[in-house]
Amino acid sequence: MKKINDIKLRNKLLISFIFVVFIPVFIVGGFLTNELRQFALKDAKKQASANMERVKERTLEVMNVPLYISNNILFDQRLKQIVNTKYESIYEVVSSYREYNTFQSYRNLYNKEIVNIRFYMENSTLLNDWEIIPVDQQIKNSFWYTTTREGKGLTSWLYLEDETNNDHKYLSLVRRVDFLEYDTSGVLVINVNTKAFNLILSQEAQPTMLVDDQNNIISTNQPGYLGKKLNTIINSKKILAGQTGIFQGNSEGQPTHIFVEAIPLANSLNKVRIVSIITDEDIVGNANRFRRMGVIVAAVSVCVSLLLIYYISKLLSNRLIKLSEQINLVGKGNFNTRILIDGEDEIGQLSKQLELMVNNTRKLLNEVYESNRQKTLLERKQNEIKFKMMASQINPHFLFNALESIRMKAHISGEREIAQVVKLLGKLMRNSIEVGTGKVKLNSEMEVVHSYLEIQKFRHGDRLNYEITIDPLSKNIPIPPLIIQPLVENAVIHGLENKESGGEVSVHTKMKEEGLHVVVTDNGIGISEEKQEAICKLLNEQEEKEGIRIGLRNVHQRLQLTYGNITGLAIDSKEGIGTKISFIIPI
Incomplete structure (x- = not known):
């Protein structure tokens, strides 16, 4: 402690500034910046999850339409009869096709959700009208056809070319339809309208994609991604392997957070996933900008504060040195010294008070004398007050004694009513005079009321x-x-x-x-x-x-x-x- 006291005031101020301001500012700034970054990340994850849930629900609404249509077609008796008939002529086929318009009705009714319905059947007597298509050897050897035939009636969601529409690719519901009466089966393909998916994803601010289990990008709000494989966009092995969740990876050379969630499809052989990409810069960009700005502001503030503290400490120390010299003169007995320091702060006030003390010292003896005289006068007045208080206590006692004498004389003379009233009057006066600042019981207050009413009853009869x-x-x-x-x-x-x-x-x-x-x-x-x-x-x-x-x-x-x-x-x-x-x- 002595070593600290020996340090000059200016150096103390500088040291205290470093420990009280400089270090805490950087500690708190670093902590708040990190908390801001974590908060931004947490908020981004929460928002991304909400966005994914919204996309999932709206996408599922679209995909439920072809699922609903496929369930109805499973029990379409007219289709079953058409595809299982062995026709003798082209005219018979055309006549049967002309009478069947179920696929066209579904396309018209759900034109926002689907674009085409095709049914593939191994029946050589059928004609290909782009709705009912006889299966040839090329179709038989295709991956999607063989997979669906082995699927035991479960649906598959595949990214397929539509040979009836310039080989344009669509996400398609593919499902085997069994005809138990004929011991045959066919394959139903329903193309989902890509525009419906694009409309859903276009409302998302971050890059968002629909991806099948083969990592084909089916739909996206980024035109440059459409038709590509997912591995050309991100390099996460877990995502490419089909896992869901939140992952950290790289997209186009930038560190990103990748959100992957599967669309819950009932009775499906495969799955469709939603993939959303948010770069770390988008998540914590504002936090990083605040951090840089905070560092700059803190550095400038510290520099300005150092200059100000140096200047102020120099002013304080110079004034204190001057005041110390003047106090030393007073300490040596020189009461004629003028103690004047400019300013209205504590040092200026201290100099004025010291000046006042020096002046007052000259009048000390007169003040002591006057103080003693006033003290004597005060004691005399206090004694007079005590005497008057004692006298004031005598008067009520004298009055009570006089009332008691009157009551006794009236009682002896047989004036019992007068004696009772005088007794009540004395009791009422005593209660009024002796009352304090505390509280009394209701019974005691009612005794006073009773005494007062009895006296008034005596007066008024x-x-x-x-x-x-x-x-x-x-x-x-x-x-x-x-x-x-x-x-x-x-x-x-x-x-x-x-x-x-x-x-x-x-x-x-x-x-x-x-x-x-x-x-x-x-x-x-x-x-x-x-x-x-x-x-x-x-x-x-x-x-x-x-x-x-x-x-x-x-x-x-x-x-x-x-x-x-x-x-x-x-x-x-x-x-x-x-x-x-x-x-x-x-x-």
Whole structure:
């Protein structure tokens, strides 16, 4: 630690910059670049898989059409009769062909999916009308014919030349059709429309191909690939061997990711695959560009930062050296030294504070004297306050003692009613004076309410009747003190004061799901709608103002300060009928 402290400030700043900025920037930059590359690769794989799935589904829709047609032709009784008949003349053959138009109907109906249907049959009496073709020796010796004859009725998907269409190559469904009644069989060939495949693949952004099991490129969105073998495009042995999945390889000299997926064809001797090629540059090209840009930006930022840190550290060190020299003069007792460093930064502020400290030192004795004088004055005033507080405690005790003497004298004189009222008044005053900032039980608050109503009952006689109903479940609920008595006082003073007879005040408590529900009701003069709106507005005012219902506002704001805005006073009054004031204390 001592060696570090001995290093000059300028060198410390340079070293800290290297460790705090330079190294972390390159570590984080390298990590983020690698993560960006992996994310790009993962996203490309996900997108390519989604594209392959879309191509597979649409291609399968096209290939299901010839499969459906071949299944129907298996049970075509008219075709079975035509190809198994031994004709005596050309006229008979032509007549039979003229009456049979099933192949033409399929071609017209599914012209987007297929282009031709041919049926090969070993019957020398047949004529070749490019739909029903008698088998010659060349056809017998062909690979596709012999393979299909041995296929036991399973379909094959082969890339074949169509001799009826200028030897143009098509992906074709080839299938043996057995005629058990005649113990014969023929071969059905249905050419799939290459345009349908080209339309599907043309919507893909990346090079995508349909390839048969002989690695012939059947269809592609790259015109230069059409008609070639797959091995001329890629050099992956696994793909050329027929494997599926995601592979890394080379395509036209570029590193690529190759996605291969087979089209699920039912009851087929071979398979057709979808091959999609995405170059690594396409996958991580943006990531590589960001990496290069990040390296350039980081290098420029580091160079600029080095120059700035060098310049700033030189300024700081020069100013600190000057400040150190001035502090040394002050340390030697020279309080007349001017300590001024330009600037509003911490060093400038430090110089100003040091200048202020030097000036204040000259006034130290006067300040100490003044401080002692003020301290003595403060202690004297505190003693006066304590004395006044003691005196203020004597007055209530004197008042309670006087009330007790009056009560005893009235009791001795037989004035029991007066004695009881004086007792209640003393109890009410003691509760009001001794109340603290804590909470009291509902029972204690109701005793205060009862004392107040008894005193008012003594004053008004039959003009006032009251009823207190307490839910047994609510007796021990803690509530703020003097929260119900002001509501009862308001009901008596403002509601019943001008009522000549029959005044009633009721206080009810009830435990509900939301909490303790307290209701104070009177049958007094009530409140007009205008005055009721003014009172509701007054309840939420923050500043103390002269006016009516100050007690209500005090209760309302104490409830909200204690329990939040979910509670507060609710006033429901009708002029000439009475007033109901309620509130809820959440439990």
